[in-house]
Structures are given as C-alpha cells and as structure tokens.
Amino acid sequence: MIGITSYGGYIPAFRLSREVMAKAWLRGSMGGERSVANNDEDSATMAVEAALDCLIGKDRGEVAGVFFASTTAPYREKEISSLVAAAADLPDEIRTADLGNGLRAGVAALRSAFDAVGNGSAKNVLVAAADCRLGYPQSEHEQSFGDGAAALMVGNSGAVASLEGHYAVSNEMMDVWRNAGDDFVRTWEGRWVLGEGYSALTEKAVKGLMKKAGVQAKGITFAAIPGPDARTHRRLVQVLGFDKAQVVDPLLAQVGDCGAGHPLMLLVSALEAAKPGDTILMAAYGNGAEAFLFKVTEEIRNLVPRRGIKGWLNSKLPLATYEKYLSYRGILETQPGDPFRLLPSATAYWRDVNSILRFHGSKCRSCGTLAYPIQRVCYTCRTKDSFDEVRLADKKAKLFTFSLDNLAGRSDDPVVVQSVVESEVDNARVYCMMTDCQPKEVRVGMPVEFTFRRIYEGAGFQNYFWKCRPLR
Known part of the structure; x- marks a missing residue:
C-alpha cells in the first residue's frame, strides 16, 4: 500500500x-507568541531537523529521493535537497529536487513524492518543507x-496513512508575493x-474533495486546515461544517503561519493524535488550493516515538526583546x-x-576507539587506514567541558559556549x-544533543556544521 510511512517536525x-x-510599535497585539x-x-537547517525526526526507526539505505520545499531557501541558485540528504546521512545514489516560489510548494512536493512512488520510479521519498518568512516591520x-518545518516519508509499504483522494484548483491573483530581491512579503488589500x-x-x-471522495464533513x-x-x-x-473537536489546532497562537511547511506541520499534528481507521483531511492555499484525504492504518501503532510537532511545541526559550528578533x-x-571573519573553503x-555534513567519526577496527573528525591513523593503537565510519548526529551526549568565549560572539549574542562534548556511545x-x-545555566555533565546549524557566511556561501544544544 502506497502512503505516508513516517513523519517528523521541528519548531525552533x-x-x-x-x-x-x-x-x-505602540500598536495592538494579536495575542500569543x-x-x-x-x-x-x-x-535548510530546520528541514534537516524535521528530516532527522522523520527518519527515526527507518533504514536510510531504503530512501530513494529527497524533495525540499520552501519559499525562503538560503540560495537563489543551489539545491538544498542535496544538502538535506547529506546532513541526514542518506545514500549518494538518490534523486533530489527543490520546489519553491509558492505557499503550496510543500504539498506540491508531497504530491510529487506520491507520483514517484506510485509510478514505481522510487521506493521511498522523503519530503521536507520549511519556511522562515519575513513580514514588514510593524505589519500584521x-x-x-x-518559523517551522515538517517532513514526511512516502513509501510503497508500511504506510501509516494511505492517500484516499486529492483535489486541486489553480487561481492567478496577486495576494501575497515577493519580487526578486525582496526580503519582505508583499500583500494586496486584506479583505x-x-x-x-x-x-x-x-x-x-x-x-x-469531499464530493469526489463521497464523504461529508461529519x-x-x-x-x-492552515489559516492566516x-x-x-x-x-x-x-x-465547511467541521466542529471544534475535528479541527486540528492551526498553531497560530503558539507558532504562527509557517508558510510552505505549515500544511505538513498540521498533518503531522493530526497523525500524532490519530488511531487506525481515522480519516484526515489536509488543505493548503497559495495561488489556488489543494485538499488531500488520508486514512490511518494499523501501522500507526508500530511507529517509533519521535518529537513530531507536539514534542517541540512546549520545549521553548523566551526571546526577550524585539530588537534581538x-x-x-x-x-x-x-x-x-573575530573568528567568523575567516573565509570558508568550498x-x-x-x-x-x-x-562536516554527515557528521561521521572513525571507529578503529583494531581497538574500537571512536574519533572525530575522521582520522586515518588511530590515536590509541596507531593502526592506519583501518576504520569504519560511524554517524554521530543521532547519538546522545554529555558536556565534558566548556568555556564562555566573549570574543567569538555576534554583537547581538556576545557569549559563545565553546564546548567539548562526550558521546554516550x-x-x-x-x-x-x-x-x-542560556550561558549562565550551562554545567559540566549536562545532557546535550547535536543539531545542524549555519556557522557563518563567507566567500559568498553559507557554512553549515554541527553544534550541540541542551537536550530539548
């Protein structure tokens, strides 16, 4: 059965x-945060987080494609799906594609994944959608x-939710848009x-969709269904005839509208609460609209626990000032x-x-020492070129030692916690x-986990690497 076989999410x-x-701005508040x-x-980094969440319990070698969707990709001309595939430690023999330029990019990527699996050209396709959009200062x-992300795996076996129907309409109108070179989203008259x-x-x-599928709202x-x-x-x-108990929380009060990733985030929220036999209707808007109908299967009971959306929602830190935003x-x-004025090397x-990206260490075949970064010569037994690469990204760890660096930070975040982390494995x-x-709360021995982040920008490109963070 073709359907969604796994899901993941991420909220900063x-x-x-x-x-x-x-x-x-001395104006009214919408309430919430x-x-x-x-x-x-x-x-890109948020898509990686969601993808890693989605891959929990899955065989990475079985993934045949990665589709990335966003209206705010870090590059105007460079694929991000290949970056997501590398950071998620997926095989090199994989198809990758980016979709963008519209708020339905996330569901377009999902639809493309179903098409690829349905026609037999791919066994499993990972879809990751994320957005980090800017509204004009003082605007609604x-x-x-x-900001947020979601990821879904579409496969031909082990589906937790099968696709029962789809309906799409297209409409050309200038509702929200950005011109080339625009940082902020433009809009026409709101009503x-x-x-x-x-x-x-x-x-x-x-x-x-409901007419086509022969179902009613009840x-x-x-x-x-996302909303502005x-x-x-x-x-x-x-x-539409839905009562309050049927409607998935649109996350507007706690997170906000996450653009191309938002419909998939709500679908993940629904899957987190679903049980076998439940039906899920997902909709998305953007120069038209689409609706999908899914039916949850018994496989939902077999999914390995993951954070999804619910796990990230209440794991949060306050951003104290608008200026810092x-x-x-x-x-x-x-x-x-000062250290970030150095240029990276492509x-x-x-x-x-x-x-750097796959976050592999080398494990010596002779004595079992695990070193990072990859070392040709084992520093314990001196054996040369006899090691296996081990992925560290999903390993839990603890803080071995640290230093508060007051010279390396940005002017808006002046203290950098330089850390030495010890893997539990x-x-x-x-x-x-x-x-x-919070630098004042950092302690030796505290549990941490690894996270894929942007280090700095130099030589005209983004420099991505892995950091650690307190366990969320």
Missing part, C-alpha cells in the same frame, strides 16, 4: 511574545508569521485577499565575532563532507559550539 526553541512586538529561528538557523505579517483568495479557494478545494476525523489568522480560520471551518532575522546588521567543504569527544542555551 525561541518564541517571541506578540505583546513585545506590538509594544515596540510566534516561533523565531535562532541566528544560526534557516529553512510580522506578528502572524512563524479581498482573504475573501476571494484564501476562503473561497480553500472552500472550493475541500468541498470538491465523516472526517481530523481537519488539518484565527478569525478567518474559524469562520472557514464553520462554513530584528537582528536574528538580519533586519538589523550585527557585528560578527574545496575543503567538499573534501571533508563526511565529517564509545566516549568520542567532539569540539563544537553550543546553541539554543
């Missing part, structure tokens, strides 16, 4: 109160947007966009720390990809920086 640790945002990606996160979008765009087209897609267990704001979302689900998003320019990045020690932490 930092949350910014909308009251704080509103106070900065929004998620904010750290200054070392972007759509600045408050309503959020027209919401009335003739989001509400009308999502209603058309959902009703079209026959749907979970309705995973709470009032418009509430009005739409009422028009502006600097994290690059709206206010910050002064980099050739070294390529040559050491297994250590084979006691391998890794030197890295700590992120998503």
Whole structure:
C-alpha cells in the first residue's frame, strides 16, 4: 500500500511574545507568541531537523529521493535537497529536487513524492518543507508569521496513512508575493485577499474533495486546515461544517503561519493524535488550493516515538526583546565575532563532507576507539587506514567541558559556549559550539544533543556544521 510511512517536525526553541512586538510599535497585539529561528538557523537547517525526526526507526539505505520545499531557501541558485540528504546521512545514489516560489510548494512536493512512488520510479521519498518568512516591520505579517518545518516519508509499504483522494484548483491573483530581491512579503488589500483568495479557494478545494471522495464533513476525523489568522480560520471551518473537536489546532497562537511547511506541520499534528481507521483531511492555499484525504492504518501503532510537532511545541526559550528578533532575522546588521571573519573553503567543504555534513567519526577496527573528525591513523593503537565510519548526529551526549568565549560572539549574542562534548556511545569527544542555551545555566555533565546549524557566511556561501544544544 502506497502512503505516508513516517513523519517528523521541528519548531525552533525561541518564541517571541506578540505583546513585545506590538509594544515596540505602540500598536495592538494579536495575542500569543510566534516561533523565531535562532541566528544560526534557516529553512535548510530546520528541514534537516524535521528530516532527522522523520527518519527515526527507518533504514536510510531504503530512501530513494529527497524533495525540499520552501519559499525562503538560503540560495537563489543551489539545491538544498542535496544538502538535506547529506546532513541526514542518506545514500549518494538518490534523486533530489527543490520546489519553491509558492505557499503550496510543500504539498506540491508531497504530491510529487506520491507520483514517484506510485509510478514505481522510487521506493521511498522523503519530503521536507520549511519556511522562515519575513513580514514588514510593524505589519500584521510580522506578528502572524512563524518559523517551522515538517517532513514526511512516502513509501510503497508500511504506510501509516494511505492517500484516499486529492483535489486541486489553480487561481492567478496577486495576494501575497515577493519580487526578486525582496526580503519582505508583499500583500494586496486584506479583505479581498482573504475573501476571494484564501476562503473561497480553500472552500472550493475541500468541498470538491469531499464530493469526489463521497464523504461529508461529519465523516472526517481530523481537519488539518492552515489559516492566516484565527478569525478567518474559524469562520472557514464553520462554513465547511467541521466542529471544534475535528479541527486540528492551526498553531497560530503558539507558532504562527509557517508558510510552505505549515500544511505538513498540521498533518503531522493530526497523525500524532490519530488511531487506525481515522480519516484526515489536509488543505493548503497559495495561488489556488489543494485538499488531500488520508486514512490511518494499523501501522500507526508500530511507529517509533519521535518529537513530531507536539514534542517541540512546549520545549521553548523566551526571546526577550524585539530588537534581538530584528537582528536574528538580519533586519538589523550585527557585528560578527573575530573568528567568523575567516573565509570558508568550498574545496575543503567538499573534501571533508563526511565529517562536516554527515557528521561521521572513525571507529578503529583494531581497538574500537571512536574519533572525530575522521582520522586515518588511530590515536590509541596507531593502526592506519583501518576504520569504519560511524554517524554521530543521532547519538546522545554529555558536556565534558566548556568555556564562555566573549570574543567569538555576534554583537547581538556576545557569549559563545565553546564546548567539548562526550558521546554516550564509545566516549568520542567532539569540539563544537553550543546553541539554543542560556550561558549562565550551562554545567559540566549536562545532557546535550547535536543539531545542524549555519556557522557563518563567507566567500559568498553559507557554512553549515554541527553544534550541540541542551537536550530539548
């Protein structure tokens, strides 16, 4: 049976109160809070986090494709899906593709994955969608947007949810957009966009799907329908005939609208709560609308526990000031720390990809010593070129020692926790920086985990590497 075989999610640790945002401009607040990606996160790193969550309990060697979707990819011309595949330690013999330029990119990637598996050209395809959109300062979008990601595996066996139906409509209108070179999302008059765009087209897609599938609103267990704001979302689900118990929390009060990744995040939320026999309707809007109908199978009981959306939702840190949000998003320019003025090397990045991106260490075949980065000569027994590569990214660890570096940090985040981390497996020690932490609370021996982050930008490209963070 072809269907979704696994799922994963990611929500950044930092949350910014909308009251704080509103106070900065002496305007009204939407209430609640929004998620904010750290200054070392972007759509690529969030997609990797969601992909790693999705891959828990799965054989990486069976993955035949990675599709990445975003409207805020870090590069204008460079594939991100290949980066996600490398950081997730997937095989080299894999198809990769990026989808973007629209809010339906996430569901378009999911639909493409179903097509690829359905026609037999791929056995399993991983879909990862993430967004980190910017609204103009003082705008409603600045408050309503959020940062987040989701990942889904589509395969031809072991499906936890089968695809029972799909319906799509297209519509050309200037509702929200960004021109080449724009940082901030533009929009036309709000009532027209919401009335003739989001509400009308999502209603058309959902009703079209239910008619095509021969189901009524009361026959749907979970309705995973994103919304631009709470009032418009509430009005739409009422028009569609769903009651409160059926509607998946749109995450607007705790996270915000996460763009191309948001429909998949809500689908993950529904799958977390679903049991065999449940039906899930997911919708997405953006220059048209689409709706998908899934039926949950018995395989849902066999999924290995993962964080999904629920696991990240309440694991959070407060972002104290609006000014820090502006600097994290690059709206206010910050002064980099001295070490980050060095330029990275594209050739070294390529040559050491297994250590840098795949996060492999070398385990000596003679004495069992695990070292990072990969070493040709074992520093314990001196055996040469006799080792196996071991993935460290999913290993739990503890903080062996650390130093608070007051010279390396950015001007908006001046203290860097330089860390030596000891893996709980084979006691391998890794030197890295700590992120998503309060420096005053860091202690030797505290449990940590590894996370894929952007180190800095230099020579015109992003330099990605692994950091550690307190266990979330």
